[in-house]
Amino acid sequence: xxxxxxxxxxxxxxxxxxxxxxxxxxxxxxxxxxxxxxxxxxxxxxxxxxxxxxxxxxxxxxxxxxxxxxxxxxxxxxxxxxxxxxxxxxxxxxxxxxxxxxxxxxxxxxxxxxxxxxx
Amino acid sequence: xxxxxxxxxxxxxxxxxxxxxxxxxxxxxxxxxxxxxxxxxxxxxxxxxxxxxxxxxxxxxxxxxxxxxxxxxxxxxxxxxxxxxxxxxxxxxxxxxxxxxxxxxxxxxxxx
Numbered sequence: 537x538x539x540x541x542x543x544x545x546x547x548x549x550x551x552x553x554x555x556x557x558x559x560x561x562x563x564x565x566x567x568x569x570x571x572x573x574x575x576x577x578x579x580x581x582x583x584x585x586x587x588x589x590x591x592x593x594x595x596x597x598x599x600x601x602x603x604x605x606x607x608x609x610x611x612x613x614x615x616x617x618x619x620x621x622x623x624x625x626x627x628x629x630x631x632x633x634x635x636x637x638x639x640x641x642x643x644x645x646x647x648x649x650x651x652x653x654x655x
Numbered sequence: 656x657x658x659x660x661x662x663x664x665x666x667x668x669x670x671x672x673x674x675x676x677x678x679x680x681x682x683x684x685x686x687x688x689x690x691x692x693x694x695x696x697x698x699x700x701x702x703x704x705x706x707x708x709x710x711x712x713x714x715x716x717x718x719x720x721x722x723x724x725x726x727x728x729x730x731x732x733x734x735x736x737x738x739x740x741x742x743x744x745x746x747x748x749x750x751x752x753x754x755x756x757x758x759x760x761x762x763x764x765x766x767x
Binding site (some may be wrong): 556560581588589592593634 | 694708
């Protein structure tokens with residue numbers, strides 16, 4: 537079907553992409569990624585596969601952080617609008633808290649809840 | 656008789672420390688100079704679980720087709736089935752440049 541075709545074309549795309557990974561170093565060292573992949577039973581000799589996974593995970597986390605910071609920006613903007621004479625300083629520095637991370641993760645279908653006993 | 660050496664075990668393992676370092680690096684690159692401990696810990700745990708799960712899933716796809724060495728197809732299927740977008744990865748690596756985190760220097764055990 538249509539989705540099958542999409543998966544096939546993605547796989548072709550992916551094997552082309554794999555060739556670029558020979559001389560690209562992801563943020564995390566390959567040894568760290570391999571260690572956690574081994575915990576899941578994955579053992580590959582090809583370090584490009586490890587890098588592919590590393591980059592995919594890195595992008596996923598980076599997208600989540602982006603979304604969380606968007607939430608943070610929107611919230612601080614609202615606060616500045618609501619308080620007259622509030623600091624209009626356009627410092628592009630943000631502090632990430634659970635207050636912003638929680639709605640961002642909820643958009644990804646991840647439900648983070650603080651346990652009753654945690655501080 | 657050999658002396659029993661005391662090996663100092665740090666409270667978290669080195670791999671996990673590097674994971675949280677990577678998350679911190681991503682946060683700084685995105686402009687978040689501060690993050691609560693809970694946030695950092697949540698994101699680190701997510702990254703760890705993500706790696707283990709991708710590994711597990713790829714391994715299963717590989718065994719499903721009767722192989723022992725995973726191929727790019729297995730990894731691709733695992734990533735797609737977990738909902739990670741693989742088509743935008745090449746634009747991602749061209750757009751974002753990171754300084755890779757170096758492995759910590761190998762520690763040699765001191766013998767006395």
